[in-house]
Amino acid sequence: MLDFRPVLLVNGILLVTLAAAMVLPAAVDLAVGNPDWRVFAAAAALTLFVGAMLALSNWARADALTVRQAFVMTTTTWCLLPAFAALPLAFSDLNLSYTDAFFEAMSGITTTGSTVIVGLDYAPPGILLWRSLLQWLGGVGIIVMAVSVLPMLQVGGMQLFRMEFAERVEKALPRAAQIGAWIAIIYLLLTLLCAALYWWAGMSGFDAINHAMTTVATGGFSTYDSSVGLFGSAKIEWIATVFMILGSLPFLLYLQALRGSPGALFRDSQVRWFFGFLLTATAIMIVYLVIEKNWTIADAVRFTSFNVTSVMTGTGYATQDFGSWGAFAMPLFFLLMFIGGCAGSTTCGIKIFRFQVLYATAKVQMRRLLRPHGVFIAYYNRKPIPESVEESVMSFFFLFMMIFALLACALGLMGLDFVTATSGAATAISNVGPGLGEVIGPAGTFASLPDQAKWLLSLGMLLGRLEIFTVLILLAPSFWRG
Numbered sequence: 458m459l460d461f462r463p464v465l466l467v468n469g470i471l472l473v474t475l476a477a478a479m480v481l482p483a484a485v486d487l488a489v490g491n492p493d494w495r496v497f498a499a500a501a502a503l504t505l506f507v508g509a510m511l512a513l514s515n516w517a518r519a520d521a522l523t524v525r526q527a528f529v530m531t532t533t534t535w536c537l538l539p540a541f542a543a544l545p546l547a548f549s550d551l552n553l554s555y556t557d558a559f560f561e562a563m564s565g566i567t568t569t570g571s572t573v574i575v576g577l578d579y580a581p582p583g584i585l586l587w588r589s590l591l592q593w594l595g596g597v598g599i600i601v602m603a604v605s606v607l608p609m610l611q612v613g614g615m616q617l618f619r620m621e622f623a624e625r626v627e628k629a630l631p632r633a634a635q636i637g638a639w640i641a642i643i644y645l646l647l648t649l650l651c652a653a654l655y656w657w658a659g660m661s662g663f664d665a666i667n668h669a670m671t672t673v674a675t676g677g678f679s680t681y682d683s684s685v686g687l688f689g690s691a692k693i694e695w696i697a698t699v700f701m702i703l704g705s706l707p708f709l710l711y712l713q714a715l716r717g718s719p720g721a722l723f724r725d726s727q728v729r730w731f732f733g734f735l736l737t738a739t740a741i742m743i744v745y746l747v748i749e750k751n752w753t754i755a756d757a758v759r760f761t762s763f764n765v766t767s768v769m770t771g772t773g774y775a776t777q778d779f780g781s782w783g784a785f786a787m788p789l790f791f792l793l794m795f796i797g798g799c800a801g802s803t804t805c806g807i808k809i810f811r812f813q814v815l816y817a818t819a820k821v822q823m824r825r826l827l828r829p830h831g832v833f834i835a836y837y838n839r840k841p842i843p844e845s846v847e848e849s850v851m852s853f854f855f856l857f858m859m860i861f862a863l864l865a866c867a868l869g870l871m872g873l874d875f876v877t878a879t880s881g882a883a884t885a886i887s888n889v890g891p892g893l894g895e896v897i898g899p900a901g902t903f904a905s906l907p908d909q910a911k912w913l914l915s916l917g918m919l920l921g922r923l924e925i926f927t928v929l930i931l932l933a934p935s936f937w938r939g
Contacts, residue, residue: 468508469512483498543562566595568677644708658690694760726838738765860925
């Protein structure tokens with residue numbers, strides 16, 4: 458029988474961490490005299506109590522998590538945290554239902570960026586900070602904390618690290634705790650640098666901190682309904698573009714660069730493919746806007762670079778309603794939603810390395826058709842791709858597209874129009890944020906959707922963030938039989 462004590466222990470520790478994070482928005486609201494500080498204090502007390510009880514009642518020595526325990530722990534963590542993170546949102550002056558609050562919390566922790574809140578310009582500062590903190594922790598931080606804390610508790614955590622980053626990577630350091638600590642430091646430094654540049658570019662200190670957290674996390678929550686477009690600043694948009702890209706690159710390569718291999722980023726084929734996708738899509742859109750829409754080159758470069766980067770990396774910021782850019786823009790942005798960034802980054806989506814594996818496999822298959830008796834091997838980063846990896850990637854593509862289709866059909870059955878249903882399904886499973894169309898596009902929110910649709914989209918966000926298999930495997934009877 459599966460031993461749940463290590464799973465409950467880790468969940469308890471992470472709830473205690475979440476409770477500690479609630480103290481920050483409570484302090485901000487208290488400082489400005491907003492009564493919502495009591496809501497954060499009460500939610501923190503309840504979360505701390507539950508987390509402490511789970512941790513203390515399951516405090517048992519375990520040398521390592523089994524694979525089955527790691528699967529259960531990963532899924533339950535990403536379900537339990539938004540359930541408690543939603544409490545301040547549900548009981549604040551925003552008057553959100555628990556459905557809306559859970560949707561917002563799941564969107565934050567999974568760094569999706571979809572929102573149901575209207576009137577962010579007038580929302581309490583504690584709520585705004587809490588939304589940004591959820592995305593910042595969800596990006597890398599809260600998983601890194603688990604990876605760092607587990608070894609100290611004699612509970613192995615490398616399985617969770619591998620599930621979160623969705624690929625087997627070379628261990629840059631001998632222990633998961635060391636890897637987690639270094640990634641946390643890099644993540645924090647990037648956030649501080651981004652905040653400093655935002656402040657230099659004209660943002661207030663509060664806005665700079667909030668936007669820096671959601672930029673590096675490629676989450677996309679803003680402190681304003683108009684998102685980054687409110688500032689109307691080219692400086693801010695270019696800073697955001699740079700840090701969205703930095704958040705989309707593998708953090709382990711940053712670690713290797715700091716440890717004496719500065720060329721690691723440029724040698725990695727995944728990074729080169731990422732820039733290839735990004736630059737190609739940007740160039741195509743610039744040419745389209747200049748020729749077909751008579752935009753100036755300067756405006757086309759500025760707005761296209763920002764919005765293409767935002768959608769492809771799954772950040773979800775917007776400076777304009779790109780749905781109104783013409784008939785060609787809609788399908789291009791729709792396709793960009795699925796791509797994502799590099800594995801080992803804060804982005805979601807299909808991810809670049811899977812496209813590389815699929816391309817290499819298809820290329821080999823074409824050669825075999827021409828020369829049936831030839832021996833051809835698919836390569837990734839100059840190394841042969843194991844057959845098991847090829848099968849895994851193709852299985853992922855199949856499940857990803859099947860779940861997207863099911864989500865879109867289910868949303869259509871709930872009465873949503875075609876554009877809203879298909880783009881809503883895409884933005885949920887790819888963790889992008891805004892969809893397309895007038896309802897959930899860059900200029901809209903998800904507030905008007907029925908509650909059933911919000912719960913379904915929350916499930917889509919969870920599946921997309923946890924790479925689908927991590928959740929679906931729990932539905933297999935053989936998993937529980939061991």
